[in-house]
Amino acid sequence: MSLEALPPLRDVLAEHGLLAKKAFGQHFLLDLNITRKIARLAGLAPGDRVIEVGPGPGGLTRALLEAGARVTAIEKDQRFRPLLEDLAQAAQPGALTLVFADALTADEAALLAGEPGHVVSNLPYNVGTPLLIKWLTGPWRPASMTLMFQKEVAQRIAAGVDASAYGRLAVIAQATCDAHSVMDVPARAFSPPPKVESAVVRLTPRPDRPSPARLDALQKLTAAAFGQRRKMLRASLKGLGGEPLIEAAGLDPQARAETVDVAGFLRLADAWLAARAR
Numbered sequence: 001m002s003l004e005a006l007p008p009l010r011d012v013l014a015e016h017g018l019l020a021k022k023a024f025g026q027h028f029l030l031d032l033n034i035t036r037k038i039a040r041l042a043g044l045a046p047g048d049r050v051i052e053v054g055p056g057p058g059g060l061t062r063a064l065l066e067a068g069a070r071v072t073a074i075e076k077d078q079r080f081r082p083l084l085e086d087l088a089q090a091a092q093p094g095a096l097t098l099v100f101a102d103a104l105t106a107d108e109a110a111l112l113a114g115e116p117g118h119v120v121s122n123l124p125y126n127v128g129t130p131l132l133i134k135w136l137t138g139p140w141r142p143a144s145m146t147l148m149f150q151k152e153v154a155q156r157i158a159a160g161v162d163a164s165a166y167g168r169l170a171v172i173a174q175a176t177c178d179a180h181s182v183m184d185v186p187a188r189a190f191s192p193p194p195k196v197e198s199a200v201v202r203l204t205p206r207p208d209r210p211s212p213a214r215l216d217a218l219q220k221l222t223a224a225a226f227g228q229r230r231k232m233l234r235a236s237l238k239g240l241g242g243e244p245l246i247e248a249a250g251l252d253p254q255a256r257a258e259t260v261d262v263a264g265f266l267r268l269a270d271a272w273l274a275a276r277a278r
């Protein structure tokens, strides 16, 4: 059987008697027009390697395979094994590799045998943010990420310094990547519909991505600064160097975290590293 000849996703779910499990954050995209649009937004070239977290019934997986990607799909729920094995049979030989594991602890570099890879996923909401942090700060760096989040999280990733959603996630995401929300997806597009709206975010790594030491400093400083976001930096960063550190970064000690842009936080990270090197 070829990909085109596969039955509709709803029929596949019914045939296997599969109902969504809340504990696994399961909200399925059964409309292939939407999954194809997400695959197009990922801008993949035929032969590109892709990590997909949570293929579930395989709607997005089908679209990625149609685009010619070589997909490594990591799924925690074993119930999807027979259905995904049928999909692997229908795809080009070797185009779909199935891994039944927790994506939070998966070793992507090993799974891709050192080849570069993109991440494309309709993420389970309960682990979406930790997975993003793993890919933004971990040793394995995706070539790009095209990820569905609940809309509120998408806003927190792409927010500019003036927006109310601006915070720690925006600073870490935008220091490492160019991050844009590229598609809104209404709750009714999912089965079952979640309580919230969703959006797809596209992240492409910046050529000037901070070194691991700089990123580590950035994580410490943003945790302290946004942990008390209404306080002035001189109070929230007291334990990390206080006024001398803030002034060394060319910032006003009376400023609040929410008014400091990404470049300002990077200068703080550099000042913190310089002070420790002394």
Ligand code: SAM
Pocket: 024, 025, 026, 027, 028, 029, 030, 053, 054, 055, 056, 057, 058, 059, 060, 061, 074, 075, 076, 077, 101, 102, 103, 104, 122, 123, 124, 125, 127
């Ligand atoms: N990709 C499918 C779609 O678009 O219809 C399903 C998306 S659903 C929002 C999230 C999927 O992630 C589910 O299949 C769920 O079982 C899986 N999942 C949840 N937690 C996971 C984890 N820690 N590691 C791997 N897969 C996980």
